[in-house]
Amino acid sequence: MLGRIVRRLGLGLGIVFVVVTLTFILISLAPGDPARLWVGPGAGQEELTAARRALGLDHPLPLRYAAWLADFARGRWGTSIAQQRPVARVIADALPHTLVLSLSSLLVTYLFGLLIGVIQAMKRRSLLDTGLTVGTLLVYGMPAYWLAIMLVLVFAYGAARFDWPVWLQFPAMGVAGLDADFLSPWDRVADRARHLVLPLATLGAIGAAGTARFVRGSVLDVRGQEFVRTARAKGLPASAVELRHVLRNALLPVVTLLGLSLPALFSGTVFVEVIFAWPGMGRVMVDAVGARDYPIVMATTAIFAMLVVLGNLLADLLYAVADPRLRGETR
């Protein structure tokens, strides 16, 4: 088990290394000069040369890469060109917001996804199953940015215009209200929660719909297998068969899905953060890419890659725990 973890960690580090190297090369090959952007269009040649030296752009590419990698590995992530703040600070400000959003939406995704999928499989071919199938397919087909806009339209603008009860009106921007600093601690928590509702609903609904579709298929798949028939034939009560034989085996692939769905979750987070002015990593990255803020782009890329690798590792371990056949194996 331990050997497996170490091996996977090593592999994960390798993947992060490949990702940042590739990003570095892509950025360096791209047109557009960050020094030019920094000094502005009115600057002369001298200023430009000085800026290039200050940003370390006057060295050849392999040297720049080696220097950057050495710094990066030691945690010296440099200074943001556009914000003139240490990259580590920018990341430290943004990362918690992204983690709150993505972890809570993971929770919603799997809680509701599992629940809906299992209910559908249990009530197969009923009216409820058909309705949920249509519903999940519909939501699954929605792009996150569009669903987000529609939710804003209904629960922010619409709710205010048609005087819906206050608990059905939700803020469409930011993580906290403008008056957050003047609220009592409890009200402040409530304020934060209300701001989380629409972004969370967007990511959670789409994720849960996809998971439910997957879980339904998985449960039905397992139920058709022979060991389930055997379990029934040897006289086990239906509930025991469903819980111990069907569900347990049906949920195995869902664990793998958890690891595979992380990149998609982060994609969704990027769009949702842009729409809801959520000051997380996705927004920071979109802004940085637009401003050719290379240190920030590199750091956010690395962090996203690390999160994906960690998620995969976690899914892998969970899988090993859940599936006795893999326990103790060092594959």
Add this chain to the structure above:
Amino acid sequence: MSGLRTLLRDRRAAAGFLVLACCGTLALLAPLVAPADPLAQQDVLATRYLAPLAESPAGVRHWLGTDAFGRDVLSRLLYGARISLAVGLLSVAVSLLVGMAVGVLAAALGGVAERTLMAATDAALAMPRIVLLLALITLWEPSLALVVLVLGFTGWMPLARLARAEVKGVLGRPFVDAARASGVGRGRLVWRHVLPNATTSVMVAAALGVGNAIMLEAGLSFLGLGIPAPAPSWGNMIASGREALVNAPWIATFPGLAVVVTVIATSLIADGARDMLDPRTREGGGAGAVS
């Protein structure tokens, strides 16, 4: 193709194909069926933000309303379909080409080459796709070709894994041994005997990618990184509609619905195909990797 005929017997898949065919036809015939020029602006102050079904002062009916510049939303939707569908199909074609090449090579070569290729695939798979898309497209000039290439080159990994699994499954079947025994060379064996028997499920997985690619293209256009502005694409229509969300919600609503319909159609086809390719109804390996 007998596979396609079997697939069309599935009601969901047939419905999906029908919807996609309608979308495709409408997109192709856009110049004939569109009620107006998608770029035409009339008297902007008089014709902007007209609600769906409203008539402009000039007596033109706008079925889906007009946008901030008085352009007909329905016409823009139809012309936008051309771009969205083209990007979806072309980028998936690129993915399919790269994925098949990597997967088949890995399976056919085996050994170190296989392990290296599959490790590279896994590394690429761990990269958050959106990060790569953003970095590539903003750093270079956004254009149709770039969007197609970037989507194509960031979407081949699952196809490569699937292709490898399928080819390996077919390689273990008796008729391959028979062909090998009768002296068929390795290249010819893979090309003539293995590939035709291993492509179906890879094609299906690729088809599912079309909806995904359309969604991503619209997303990039939405961030202002996809198809440049005056040309209509579903994504940039949603983006421009967002600015007028309160006064003219229809501008963002209809292109979004168009994306939803297209994505659902591809999912339906994929659902039908999955049942058709169900591992327990056919022989041979490679089934485990489908999920």
